[in-house]
Amino acid sequence: MISLTSSAVEHLKSLIAEKNADAGTGxxxxxxxxxxxxxxxxxxxxQAKTGDEVQSQEGVSIIIDQDSLGYLRGCQIDYVDSLADAGFKLTNPNAARSCGCGTSFEPQTA
Structure with missing residues (x-):
């Protein structure tokens, strides 16, 4: 299960509305x-495609393809807006280490 912080939920709702996205967009x-x-x-x-995992929380959806699912189980998505950076940030319990900017990671080995 992937969870979203309240900040991520609100920003995602705003982003979907701003883009006038179709129903079912996540x-x-x-x-x-x-x-x-x-x-x-x-x-x-x-939009979700056949075979995707779709998780909903507070009226928004997260869509994950099957190949990515194992890397993302248990993640938390937050939205951060600071002087240095703004955007969705992931906390990933499946990462052995993450890069300094938080956009890439090294997966744990079994």
Whole structure:
């Protein structure tokens, strides 16, 4: 299960409304090879496709493809707006280490 902070929920609702997105639009979260730590997070608004895992919380949805699901179980998504940076940030219990900017991670080995 992936959880969202109240800040992430509110920002995602605002983002979906701002983009005049279709009903059923959610935040797609996936993992791909890349970044300075080996794997990187990719996020964007999207519609669910066949085989996706869709998790809903407080009226918003997180969409995850099956290949990314194992890397993301138990994550928390927050929205941070500070002087230095603004955006969705992930706390990932499946990461052995994360890069300094928080956009990539090294997965734990079994």
């Amino acid at each position: 935040l797609r979260l996936r993992v791909e090879k890349g970044g300075c730590a080996g794997m990187q997070y990719v996020m964007g608004l999207d």
